[in-house]
Amino acid sequence: MNGVLSLLLSASLGSQELVILAPGVVKASQETSLTHTSVRLDEADIRERMGQLPDWTTDGEHLSYVRTFDGFVEAVAFVNSLVEPAEQLGHHPDITISYNQVLIELTTHDAQGLTELDFQLATQISQL
Numbered sequence: 284m285n286g287v288l289s290l291l292l293s294a295s296l297g298s299q300e301l302v303i304l305a306p307g308v309v310k311a312s313q314e315t316s317l318t319h320t321s322v323r324l325d326e327a328d329i330r331e332r333m334g335q336l337p338d339w340t341t342d343g344e345h346l347s348y349v350r351t352f353d354g355f356v357e358a359v360a361f362v363n364s365l366v367e368p369a370e371q372l373g374h375h376p377d378i379t380i381s382y383n384q385v386l387i388e389l390t391t392h393d394a395q396g397l398t399e400l401d402f403q404l405a406t407q408i409s410q411l
Contacts, residue, residue, distance in 0.1 A: 323394040324402075332402045339405055344396045346389040346405050358385050361411065368407040374400045376408070 324332070326343065333341055339348045352358045358380055365387070369375045379386040389405055391398040 321391060321394050321398055321400065323391070323396040323398055329397055336402070336405050336409060338409060341397070344390055346397065346401050348387045348405065348408065350385050350387075352383045352385070354383050355380075358383050361385055364411050365408060368404060368411075372400060372404050372407075374404050376404065 329341060329343060333339065336346070339346050341347070350361065352361060362378055362380060362385060365376065365378070374389075374391070377388040377390075379388075387408060389401040390396065391400055
């Protein structure tokens with residue numbers, strides 16, 4: 284397979300499960316990071332990681348972050364700056380813009396909660 288693995292996508296549809304096999308989507312070098320980052324963190328791991336994100340809050344299943352700007356243009360510019368880190372990690376936040384305020388929420392839907400990937404992206408967002 285020339286260093287390329289197949290990606291198995293699974294989505295729950297009520298009592299049924301949809302499974303999609305996408306051959307050749309994931310490179311072998313990505314296998315470990317996808318597996319490692321998609322494991323749901325327990326309460327103790329979340330508490331520990333939250334200590335490194337003082338401006339973020341959590342309900343145990345989502346990370347939330349609010350940033351206020353001088354105006355709408357600055358808020359949108361900040362949202363645009365999120366594209367590169369989100370694409371690099373292959374993890375995309377839920378974003379709400381209310382004039383000069385941006386709300387970012389992170390969770391890993393496949394894990395039904397928080398994973399290392401959420402904390403990696405939150406750390407990068409905090410540095411913007």
